[in-house]
Amino acid sequence: MTEMLTLAGLRTRYTELKLQQLASDRVSGALDVAKINLAINDAVAEVSTYLEGRVAMPLSAVPEIITRLAADIAWYRLHGETVPEAVQKRYDAARDMLKSFASGKVTLGLDIQGNKPAPAAQGAQMVSGGRVWDRQDSKGFI
DSSP: OOOSOOHHHHHHHHOHHHHHHHSBOTTTOOBOHHHHHHHHHHHHHHHHHHHTTTSOSSOSSOOHHHHHHHHHHHHHHHTTTOOOHHHHHHHHHHHHHHHHHHHTSSOOSOOTTSOOOOOOSSOOOOOOOOOSOOTTTSTTOO
């Protein structure tokens, strides 16, 4: 099973400096890992509520889009009461996308168990019912 979002994932997307600005202990200045983990857990729970009706949770293979949406939601949660407009827009867009997944308008490319379906062995095949018109049957028309 792969985790939907981790602290390392947030560091990659938003940098250590930005995380320090939002979630550092006021006394020691150290990164407040508990605050970040709470935001991550809240984001994962929010994402899961939208996906539960479509796929088995937790996901065995987490699509990158889900990780990004969870990160956007966690980032929004870390801002607390003062959320910049750009962060709010990303959060709103994440929720809209999750609603599309929940309604079935958009798929994740996963089966009901949350696994990526195996590719077809032969790929697509075209089958014809035979010729409809040819020179032999045209009786001089062509």
